[in-house]
Amino acid sequence: MERAEEVYTVIARGQNDDGSWHKRFQVSTPDKLPNQGPYGMATEGTTLAVEMGTAQPFTNEEYWKWKGISAGEVAAPNSEPPIRVLPMEEQKGYQTHYLMVGLELLHRMTGRDDVAEVYRRAVDWFCGYPDPLNAEFALQQRYGGIICRHLAYAYQLTGERKYLEIGWTVLRRLIEDQDWSDDPKRQGAVELTPMTISLLFFGVPYFLGKLSEADMGESNESVQVGE
Structure with a gap:
């Protein structure tokens, strides 16, 4: 538990004021962002490499090669330089299937109010905060439907029933996205991937x-899924 609390402390420090986290957040820089430039599209491993100085930066040639782009294409007059840094609008999100699951478990184990508040603020961000909470942004962040769990928690x-109302909208979209063809091997499938x-x-x-606990089941006409 001591180690879990240490990890939680870092997670709480890494949370932005709006309740979000950067995809590859860190707490050793003022903006909580890693230096993506030397390696391109920083991942967990490259973020660590940046901080430890254990690897040489990718060259543009190496970067293009790994992207499957030939030297001839790179030399073309209309070619653009490689994108080495994610734009800010793509920096946030993605934590619904790992970080927030851990926060939920920690809260279940400890009942700590501060953990609950960090969790709630994150759910609000996934629902569009600081704008009024809405289903539109939650749909963009649904990631296979796991966001429904966080709305429920x-x-x-x-x-607040608003979380369940937003979740109903997400659930409707998940149902719409299922394969409803006559092929028995595909019917009911969602994206045909084990991960999803x-x-x-x-x-x-x-x-x-x-x-069901909130009496908002399928029989409730205001949230009816459909026939």
Whole structure:
């Protein structure tokens, strides 16, 4: 538990004022961002390499090669320089399937109010905060449906039905995205990937349980999924 609390301290420090985290956040820089430039599109490993100075930066030629672009294409008059840094609008999000799952478990184990607040603020960001909470942004961040779990747990923490209402909109989209063809091998599939299926089943069943507790099941006309 001591190690878990140490990790949580870093996670809480890395959270931005709006409740988000950068995809590859760190707490050793003022803007909580890694230096992506030397390596391009920093990942966990390259972020560590930047901080430790254990690897040489990628050259443009190496970068293009790994992107599958030939030297001839690079030399073309209309070729553009490689994008080595993610734009800010792409820096945030993506934590629904790992970081937030850990926060939920830590809160279940400890009941700490500060953990609950960090979690709730994150859910609000995934629902469009600082704008009014809305389903449009949550749909963009649904990531296979696992966000439904976090909306359900936010409801458990706060009693606010708005989280379940947003989750219903996400659930409708998930149903629409299923394969409804006559092919028995595909019918009901979601994106035909094991990863998506695991995210879906980790997020939706728990959400359905909270809908039932709140008397917002499929029989509720205001949130009817469809025929």
